[in-house]
Amino acid sequence: MFCSDECRLFTLNESNRERRIPRTGNCEICGSSFRQKRATQKWCSRECMWKDASYVDRRSKSLAKLAEDKSSTCLEKWLYEALEECQLNFRKYVAIGAFIAVALLIDFNIIIEVDGAYWHRKHASKDGLRDMILAKKGFTTVRFSDEILKSKKLAIPILCDSINEIIRLQLSGGHPPSGSPYRVFWSSERFRRNFD
Known part of the structure; x- marks a missing residue:
């Protein structure tokens, strides 16, 4: 292809120069x-x-x-069982913009997340930013921690009761009681505060 190494290097350098010109x-x-x-x-x-x-x-x-x-974690499986037990219309793993919601209550625009402490302890600031972005899009995000959902026997009643309470609060415009087993980030149409 080239008559010498010198000719080959000259050709390569010329083509590299063209690539370096800012576009x-x-x-x-x-x-x-x-x-x-x-x-x-x-x-x-x-x-x-x-x-x-x-x-x-x-x-x-x-x-x-x-x-x-994606395969579900045990926390996610418990959440889906609780949602089915509550007879709520929901979808698993919904893509919303750049994010995947674990569960979306379609009728209420409520996203439910179950957070394992090991992973989410390190990513709390990212979760907060994600919740803010989703709130601007009109979604209320509810987060449950694995520190509360210790076993299936305990988790399903806690999830059912809490989700029904959140739906009631969203419809009535109320606030969650202190000491709730979840964190709520209300949609921007309602509040821009995170209740613990």
Whole structure:
């Protein structure tokens, strides 16, 4: 292909120089000019990326497929049993934007999460940010800890009673009592406070 190593290196260096020239692109969402890190980059920021309906749709589909393949933890299995016992209309592993909700009460826009202390102790700030984002989208997030749900025999009644209480509170506009076995982050239509 090349007559010598010198000719080969010269050709490679020239093609590398072309790649290093900064590319600029126009954001498909806001139209602003930005420096592209990759030739396929379409957006100037993550904010614009999440405003792109086609990207969100693709991302939701891939998350939904991932959710279908996910196996449930014992806490999640207890939650699903409690929801079935309460005869509530719910869906498992629902993709909402960039997140997967463990359970969604369809009729009430309530997301229910069961958190294992080992994993979620390290990620409490991420969970709070996630709850805020979902609240802006109109969802109320309820979190139960494995510290309360110690066994199936104890967990199902606690989950049933608490979920029914949360639904009643959401419909009436009330507040959870102190010492509740759950944390609630109400949707933005209602409150922007996290009750413990």
